[in-house]
Amino acid sequence: MVSVKRFIHDEPALFKASKAFVAQLFRCADPIVYVACKLSDKNEQIAWTLLGSALFQERSYPEILRLMLALHERFPGDKLWSLPVPKGGEIEEVVEQTFNSRNWSVFENVAGIFWSVGLFVRHHPDLVAWMRERTPEEMWRDLGEIYFMGRSNPRPKACAAIYRLIAPAPLGLGLAYRECAKMPPLPLTMGARRFLAMLGPAKEDNFSELDPKEKQKLANEFFVALAPENPYFAAHSLQFFLENGTNGFICRELTANCSECPLYEYCNYAEVRKRY
Incomplete structure (x- = not known):
């Protein structure tokens, strides 16, 4: 059973690195x-x-x-x-x-x-x-x-x-709207899907086999855990994970070819496997 709580309990170091990844990339505009x-x-x-x-x-x-x-x-x-x-x-x-x-x-x-x-x-x-x-x-x-x-x-x-x-700048335009408790589902981008399946709570299960509602529920819970102050920060940051950019993956471009990435110890696609 895929569980965000279990992931946080079983993988505290990876969860901490994931939060750091969000904090590092959340100001990048799409x-x-x-x-x-x-x-x-x-x-x-x-x-x-x-x-x-x-x-x-x-x-x-x-x-x-x-x-x-x-x-x-x-x-x-x-x-x-x-x-x-x-x-x-x-x-x-x-x-x-x-x-x-x-x-x-x-x-x-x-x-x-x-x-x-x-x-x-x-x-x-x-x-x-x-x-x-x-x-x-x-x-x-x-x-x-x-x-x-x-x-x-x-x-x-x-x-x-x-x-x-x-969303506030630079994530979004920060325009005024009529506030309410109910919000639309957070964006589940391909980058976030990769993260959930490769490094996140679904890494020990087959994320692709979950039905769409289960995927969205898992993503929402994970985004809240990663950025409780504003879960959209997490949804926004994870969109860049292993997403093609101008010269390779965007996350590589934003983390000095992985050398400054908090996830470099965990990601099989990291160019730099250790710091010098």
Whole structure:
């Protein structure tokens, strides 16, 4: 039986190292937030965060960063939501030029996602007020209007978008919202999944065989244990674990090729096995 409490009891040193890993990486911005923070208008920041969250799939962090920058350069300001909307071929051209390929499962849906986010903004023209007047749960429901944001629980892209909007900088935009006790599930990224399966509470079990609800429950409990002051810090940090970056894994790039990583004694992918 996979148990966070048992993991903490049986692996105190590894748990301590995991907490240190979270503390070391939690201030690193993901590519969606990085691009949004470059925009001066709050409405634009929110709109592009929603677009990036819907698009973020099956591409590396640097690739998504390049795509977001390229799309914004081609369609700046209110071009994401103003009429007339860009032609599908124009949007696809940006993707193809960015990736030098059409080989992406989302490629044929990118224009639809772009248009859908634009329609969402036209339905909610003051996005700052939209956030301020809604709880995260209500935002989660509204985001079902956006194509590829997901319609069935837990809708991870919608959850990720919300936390990017409300988390304090530099993790997110730190925008105001109507607070409530119930929050959407914390984002369960591929990096966090790897961590849970390789170094976390599921390392002695087959994480892949757990059903989605069990995976999410385990992740939420582990995030709370790692960062009780704000569990999103843990969810955010673990997304970088063994995630491809520009020159190898992002976590390597952020820890001097593993030499400064608290997990270097435990991770089989560590480049540096001991300190000198």
